Amino acid sequence: MKKRVLVVLLGLMLAAGAFADHPKGWGLGLVGQYGDYWSGGGGALGGWAVSLKVPSVPVFWGINMSISSNGFNLGATGDYYIIDQTLIKEAGLGWFLGIGGYFDFGTYTYRYVTTDYTRTALGLGARVPIGLSWQPINVLEVFIDFAPSLGIIFYSGDYYDYSTNKNESRSRLGGGWQGDIGIRFWF
Secondary structure: OHHHHHHHHHHHHHHHOOOOOOOOOOEEEEEEEEEEEEEOOOOOOOEEEEEEEOOOOOOEEEEEEEEEOOEEEEEEEEEEEEEEEEEEHHHOEEEEEEEEEEEEEEEEEEEEOOEEEEEEEEEEEEEOOEEEEEEEEOOEEEEEEEEEEEEEEEEEEOOEEOOOOEEOOOEEEEEEEEEEEEEEEEO
């Protein structure tokens, strides 16, 4: 029983310091993203996203959308920082490690030889972001992170794997990595 109480107390102490590095208010910013999937497609992995932190919700959100002549993509990430600690207080430098999830929906049209194919993909999964956060002043944060991910991708429409010359499964294990660099304003 004493061990359980100690574990609970330790957990509460860690939770109390979990948001020590970030301000308590609203966070809004712009994020440049890049990444790659090792299995399947359906990724809003490049381009720009909006970063959002709502004060009453302990999740850091990233929302992106892209429209091109070949299709449309909408993606979102939500990360809970398990560790959010200061590295160098005088410099405003901290680091974070979290666990989160992603959602990705896209529809694409592509041409192979003389035939047009249309595919819709839905990706869901988990991610583990780790990164650095620099706050030179209280209202400004610059951050960079790396987030490996693992999930599942569901397809509808045409999906043809050119490397095997056959139609592939309508769902498959998906995963990869994403890197973000951004700026967030706190108010």
